[in-house]
Amino acid sequence: MTARIVIIGGGQAGGWAAKTLRDEGYDGEICVVAEEEWDFYERPPLSKAALLEADASLPRLFSEEMQQGLNLKWYRPLRAEQIDSTAKTVRLSNGEHLAWDKLLIATGGRARLPNQDWAKHPQVYTLRHWQDAQRLKARLASSKSLAIVGGGWIGLEIAASARKSGVAVTLFEQQPALCLRSVSSEVSLALRQLHSDQGVDIRCGCGALELEDNGGQPVIHCDGKRETFEAIVVGIGVDLNLELACGAGLTLEQGIVVDAQGRTSSPDIFAAGDVAQHHRYGLCIQSWAFAQNQAVATAKAMLDDAAPGYEEVPWLWSDQYDRNIQILGIPQAQSRTIVRKDPQGMLFFSLNADGRLNQLVAFNDARTVKLAKRWMAAGRDLSDVPLADPTFSLMSLR
Numbered sequence: 001m002t003a004r005i006v007i008i009g010g011g012q013a014g015g016w017a018a019k020t021l022r023d024e025g026y027d028g029e030i031c032v033v034a035e036e037e038w039d040f041y042e043r044p045p046l047s048k049a050a051l052l053e054a055d056a057s058l059p060r061l062f063s064e065e066m067q068q069g070l071n072l073k074w075y076r077p078l079r080a081e082q083i084d085s086t087a088k089t090v091r092l093s094n095g096e097h098l099a100w101d102k103l104l105i106a107t108g109g110r111a112r113l114p115n116q117d118w119a120k121h122p123q124v125y126t127l128r129h130w131q132d133a134q135r136l137k138a139r140l141a142s143s144k145s146l147a148i149v150g151g152g153w154i155g156l157e158i159a160a161s162a163r164k165s166g167v168a169v170t171l172f173e174q175q176p177a178l179c180l181r182s183v184s185s186e187v188s189l190a191l192r193q194l195h196s197d198q199g200v201d202i203r204c205g206c207g208a209l210e211l212e213d214n215g216g217q218p219v220i221h222c223d224g225k226r227e228t229f230e231a232i233v234v235g236i237g238v239d240l241n242l243e244l245a246c247g248a249g250l251t252l253e254q255g256i257v258v259d260a261q262g263r264t265s266s267p268d269i270f271a272a273g274d275v276a277q278h279h280r281y282g283l284c285i286q287s288w289a290f291a292q293n294q295a296v297a298t299a300k301a302m303l304d305d306a307a308p309g310y311e312e313v314p315w316l317w318s319d320q321y322d323r324n325i326q327i328l329g330i331p332q333a334q335s336r337t338i339v340r341k342d343p344q345g346m347l348f349f350s351l352n353a354d355g356r357l358n359q360l361v362a363f364n365d366a367r368t369v370k371l372a373k374r375w376m377a378a379g380r381d382l383s384d385v386p387l388a389d390p391t392f393s394l395m396s397l398r
């Protein structure tokens with residue numbers, strides 16, 4: 001009988017794990033060690049509604065009443081500093097040692113910065129936590145110009161929110177195209193067009209940037225040219241919080257290596273969310289859906305060895321201007337992309353040589369994404385399907 005489960009991390013994966021443990025009937029002690037002072041909340045609104053709405057409130061995962069009902073013992077704001085997997089304890093930043101029977105690591109990641117100069121400059125912003133969003137919103141309200149460093153999903157969402165707030169945006173991306181690691185070049189081009197149409201000045205392939213200071217204002221030095229901005233937001237990815245797992249001797253690759261049930265290489269230690277590497281794709285997916293659903297599967301497995309594992313295809317979404325963009329699957333090298341333009345949106349199908357879909361990116365078309373999940377699960381050969389033809393009904397393939 002498991003008497004005490006400790007969850008490290010009070011984010012989305014930690015929250016869904018705690019809720020699932022209770023939903024599954026676990027009535028032992030659940031301790032949550034959380035560095036942040038807030039109740040469980042989700043991060044996607046931080047780059048969207050939280051920047052745009054004057055009175056946006058903490059995007060709580062659960063209502064206050066529901067969270068009370070989970071009967072959790074919080075240790076916050078405190079950091080877990082070391083895991084002893086033999087003694088089965090975790091040391092907290094207040095010196096306390098917390099014993100556990102089963103442990104879940106759900107520590108997420110932190111926003112990456114190029115170096116300490118960027119970290120120290122008061123007008124350089126990142127966006128990971130609720131306070132970051134508050135700070136950035138206040139800055140946007142008093143800014144006319146903003147530089148964004150990083151043309152990935154977070155950078156693009158911040159660009160869209162800034163443009164909606166009337167702020168001029170210059171976006172620097174080191175790579176030759178936007179979101180290069182996660183989508184095909186056809187999708188990158190469509191993203192570039194979308195943002196250019198909204199007036200974003202996009203500088204792809206800009207190489208390494210240097211930060212300078214001009215009387216408190218940040219200056220970007222790029223290709224011999226110096227430009228001063230009122231503020232800079234850096235969105236160049238995330239460093240996963242893997243130190244605890246590393247110290248505990250867990251097997252690590254891109255993230256913590258787990259099986260389909262979220263088990264790490266150490267008995268009774270599990271991992272969920274951004275830090276857990278997808279057991280099939282060998283990548284850390286870093287999406288809302290993975291943080292929730294993989295944590296749910298892991299929590300079930302913490303109570304029942306025979307619980308079914310997590311088998312979902314990676315899926316994430318991004319909202320930019322009036323586009324809801326959904327990304328299903330991971331693009332593979334050598335795949336060919338077929339573009340379909342409908343009156344309501346755009347679809348980008350990336351197919352393997354055998355005609356199987358490895359990724360679908362949909363602009364304003366959630367229905368086709370649902371259908372594509374079934375094609376992927378069935379390994380359907382789409383080679384002979386006129387995917388690019390907008391008069392051909394994709395729904396006829398149901």
Ligand SMILES: Cc1cc2nc3c(=O)[nH]c(=O)nc-3n(C[C@H](O)[C@H](O)[C@H](O)COP(=O)(O)OP(=O)(O)OC[C@H]3O[C@@H](n4cnc5c(N)ncnc54)[C@H](O)[C@@H]3O)c2cc1C
Pocket residue numbers: 008009010011012013014033034035036042043044045046047078079080081106107108109127128129154241244272273274275286287288289291315316317318319
């Ligand atoms: C601005 C933003 C927008 C996003 N938008 C989207 C989107 O549109 N679509 C999408 O699919 N995904 C989106 N994501 C990604 C998604 O939010 C993350 O994948 C998800 O939050 C991961 O959940 P997690 O619980 O693994 O990590 P987190 O949510 O980061 O939670 C981890 C928690 O652990 C705490 N912690 C870390 N170390 C310790 C320690 N040693 N001791 C105690 N506590 C610790 C951290 O402070 C944090 O509170 C977005 C992310 C951000 C930041």
